[in-house]
Amino acid sequence: MIIDHLQPPYYAVIFSTLMTDNLEGYQEAAERMEALARLQPGYLGIESSRNEIGITVSYWENLDAISQWKNNVEHTEVRALGKAKWYRKYQLRICKVEREYGFES
Amino acid sequence: MIIDHLQPPYYAVIFSTLMTDNLEGYQEAAERMEALARLQPGYLGIESSRNEIGITVSYWENLDAISQWKNNVEHTEVRALGKAKWYRKYQLRICKVEREYGFES
Numbered sequence: 169m170i171i172d173h174l175q176p177p178y179y180a181v182i183f184s185t186l187m188t189d190n191l192e193g194y195q196e197a198a199e200r201m202e203a204l205a206r207l208q209p210g211y212l213g214i215e216s217s218r219n220e221i222g223i224t225v226s227y228w229e230n231l232d233a234i235s236q237w238k239n240n241v242e243h244t245e246v247r248a249l250g251k252a253k254w255y256r257k258y259q260l261r262i263c264k265v266e267r268e269y270g271f272e273s
Numbered sequence: 274m275i276i277d278h279l280q281p282p283y284y285a286v287i288f289s290t291l292m293t294d295n296l297e298g299y300q301e302a303a304e305r306m307e308a309l310a311r312l313q314p315g316y317l318g319i320e321s322s323r324n325e326i327g328i329t330v331s332y333w334e335n336l337d338a339i340s341q342w343k344n345n346v347e348h349t350e351v352r353a354l355g356k357a358k359w360y361r362k363y364q365l366r367i368c369k370v371e372r373e374y375g376f377e378s
Contacts, residue, residue, distance in 0.1 A: 170289045184275045217322040257377045263368035272362045
């Protein structure tokens with residue numbers, strides 16, 4: 169799903185991933201994390217796509233909301249599991265969204 | 274491919290898309306645009322993924338580089354074609370990357 173227009177300024181976390189061959193438990197954990205993120209104060213939405221690489225972009229009201237989500241205990245445990253099992257490589261970028269444009273046919 | 278660590282601050286353009294059923298000419302145009310973007314001053318890299326939705330993130334040194342790429346004549350023509358044929362819906366977000374973290378196992 170594409171997240172419709174939000175009102176800048178707000179924040180985006182771009183999470184780009186390469187997976188290992190061991191995806192046992194990954195899908196369940198990803199769904200649980202998405203459900204948990206939705207409950208966080210300041211959460212605005214998430215977009216996700218995967219083929220050779222995965223790109224997940226989550227949107228947040230401000231840096232404090234991102235920091236609170238990072239410190240969520242269950243999220244912290246799952247990140248450790250991700251590094252141990254599922255992720256071969258990732259890059260995470262914290263960005264301030266300054267402008268946006270939409271199109272719908 | 275995941276773009277390795279870059280030095281913030283720099284800019285990201287998050288382009289999230291839903292396609293129509295008519296993808297004739299799309300793959301060629303996408304490859305041509307990526308090749309052309311690489312030649313632009315201030316281009317830093319691109320990451321792309323697609324399943325239900327597509328997410329393409331391109332990275333740039335500054336807003337001026339993004340503006341120059343937007344005004345590239347061939348890119349402008351292809352954007353018009355994209356709106357007419359390939360894109361059912363898209364959202365484009367221009368973001369300043371403030372921080373980043375990487376992991377490699």
